[in-house]
Amino acid sequence: MKEMYDAIVVGGGPAGVISAYTLARFGKKVVLLDKKKHDQIGNKTCGDALDYSSVLMLNQAFDLELPHGDEVSDVLDKLTVATELGALSIEAPGYTVDRHVFGQRLLRECEKYGVEVIDSAPVRDVIIENNFVVGVKYKKGGEDNEVRGKVVIDCSGTWAAVRRSLPEGFSEGLVKELPDHHIAASYREIITLEEDHPFPQEIYLYYDRDIPSPGYIWYFTKGKKRLNVGTGWLKSDNSQINGSMKQIFKHAMHKIYDPESYMLDVTGGGQIPIRPPFDCLTFNGGMVVGDAGCMVDPTTAEGHGPALMGGYYAGLIASEALDKGDVSREGLWGYNEMVMAHFGARHAMSYVVLKHLRKLGPKNIGRLINREFLTQEELTKIFMGHELRLSFAAIMKKLIKIFPFYNIPLIMRHMINQVLVIRDHYLSYPSNPDLLPEWRRKRDELLGESL
Ligand SMILES: Cc1cc2nc3c(=O)[nH]c(=O)nc-3n(C[C@H](O)[C@H](O)[C@H](O)COP(=O)(O)OP(=O)(O)OC[C@H]3O[C@@H](n4cnc5c(N)ncnc54)[C@H](O)[C@@H]3O)c2cc1C
Known part of the structure; x- marks a missing residue:
């Protein structure tokens, strides 16, 4: 007899760990699956900026410690928007974090409260019975497996393993495939400079004329001599662009930094959903959270904080719905309302x-x-x-x-x-x-x- 969980969480990024953690804190039996190895969960190509309000919310709800120690690369207090003609700043408290170290701590917090983690386990499909999602199919060590639960929470990022396996029209307002004009491709580098950089405690967005509009180069501080620098633009603009994203990025960045003046530590890229959250984030037997639900701020591309907050809202509502015995699209509806009233509207x-x-x-x-x-x-x-x-x-x-x-x-x-x-x-x-x-x-x- 296969084990039956209250909740199956697919993906162990910020959305997944906080969904799982919240459910576990409410005494639910939770399993979290991730395609990555256990010690790589949380590691992600990112600009690394994290707003203060999201972690404060979790701290107030559960006493979950704020980012600290090795988890923090720098503390932020402002966001600057700049062009070659000038700059304008607004207050933006937060951090740049080490995603891997912070993500691993959140995973440990989950395990401390009894969340079972199945790593190296890519989810490939959903199990649907009587019009409800009742489990997922995944690979582990080359073998086909399945796991069943009362509620399935898709936190698997932009490529949304669960959402994209649902039948077309399964839940009105939940889009299965994102068009290219709702996805930004991005590229970023982490560099160490010879000199101190001029962006202390700041995230700096530079609108460069060589980057397709409304793209920019970001310069996010990772300490006095370290920067996370990157760019991105809508995939639908690619056809009008000459050259690769990396070439265009280097050309624009080298107007400010001589290639001889820094060392390249890490490079990477990724896809970011660019639209407001889906109009419905629930379906019969489940929910979508984080990038899987398009919870990224379309202008600043900040999705880490919303994924944490979305995970908290999803966990709260799923826990209530489990107690009431109604995990239908409508039974989970309160989650849509919480998201829209908060960062959905923003x-x-x-x-x-x-x-x-x-x-x-x-x-x-x-x-x-x-x-x-x-x-x-x-x-x-x-x-x-x-x-x-x-x-x-x-x-x-x-x-x-x-x-x-x-x-x-x-x-x-x-x-x-x-x-x-x-x-x-x-x-x-x-x-x-x-x-x-x-x-x-x-x-x-x-x-x-x-x-
Ligand atoms: C280049 C770049 C820069 C960014 N900069 C910032 C920034 O500065 N600040 C900010 O707030 N946000 C930034 N973002 C966005 C931010 O990284 C995401 O919004 C955030 O990580 C979303 O969290 P998530 O948990 O939804 O998804 P993810 O962090 O992507 O986690 C998804 C998890 O699901 C797992 N997974 C995927 N598919 C499967 C599968 N089939 N089966 C099992 N597991 C699976 C993955 O291994 C991963 O662990 C950036 C993104 C990119 C690409």
Whole structure:
């Protein structure tokens, strides 16, 4: 007789470990499968930035220790957006972390609370009975295996092993395959410099004219002489680009850093989902979390924190649903509501910003910064989705500043309006699943795009 788990978590990245940990803390019997070897779980090509709010939430919920010691490469306090014409910063507390060391600690925390880990176990398919997912099929040591559980949580990253194995249309609002315009390809290097770098406690996004819009080069501090540097752009833009991503990255980076002035420690690349979270993250017998559910901020590509928070929300709701004995798409619905009310709304706003940055391009973004069209306070308000009320005199002053590029304020005005409308729409995400089709129709209309 095969063992029956309360929950099967597929993937041991931040989404997976926190989903599993949360369920285990509520006394549930959990198994976590990862295709990586046990000692490699958590290791991932990343920019390594992690926002403070997500780890604080876990610390407050479970007393889970904040990143510390070897887990932290540097502490952050601001995010800067820059072009060759100037730079503008906003507060952004957080860390750059060693993903591997931090990820391994979270895995140990899971095991401490009884989560069983099956490593080197790529999940290949789902088991569906009576229209419910009831387990997964995986390989281990060349053999076919299966495991059964009451709820299956897909935390397997952008390539979403469970989600992509579901039948087409299994849950309305949960997309099976992402189109290329909703995926960013990326490349990054970790380098050690001869001199101290000029980005202390900072994540620095540099909009370079050689990087396809709205792509940028990021410079994230990993200590005084160490940087995580990378770039990325939508896969759908690849056809218009001459040269490989690595060549374009090197060309842009070497405008700032002479290749002789640093040592290359690590290189890598990856795929990042770029859209707001799926409109429905639940299905009969399961949920999707983290990159598998598209929980990455579309402008900054930060997905580590949302994956941790998503894991917490998924664990909470799955635990409640297990207690009630209803793990249907509707029984798990509270998870959709929690995500949309929190970073779902923020990411939808960020998606609107991204679309408008794309329209502006690096030259106009440079003009905005150089001519101080927006103050730091105004920029923060837009990023946070707060209303920006300007007096007639303030508007006139801005128009004079941007003369003669009047298309820029028009695009900006449209962006600010659309950010607010989309925020409100996500904050009114339906608590009744029957209302989802109408909510989606209206969102597509407001966004001017069918997601
Ligand atoms: C180049 C790059 C830079 C980034 N920079 C940042 C940044 O600076 N800050 C930030 O917040 N975010 C950043 N991100 C995004 C961030 O890395 C992800 O959003 C985050 O790791 C998502 O966590 P996750 O748990 O959903 O997925 P992942 O971290 O991808 O973990 C998925 C896990 O599932 C396992 N898995 C996959 N397939 C299977 C399968 N079939 N069977 C079993 N297991 C499987 C994998 O081995 C892995 O352990 C970056 C991403 C990239 C690619």
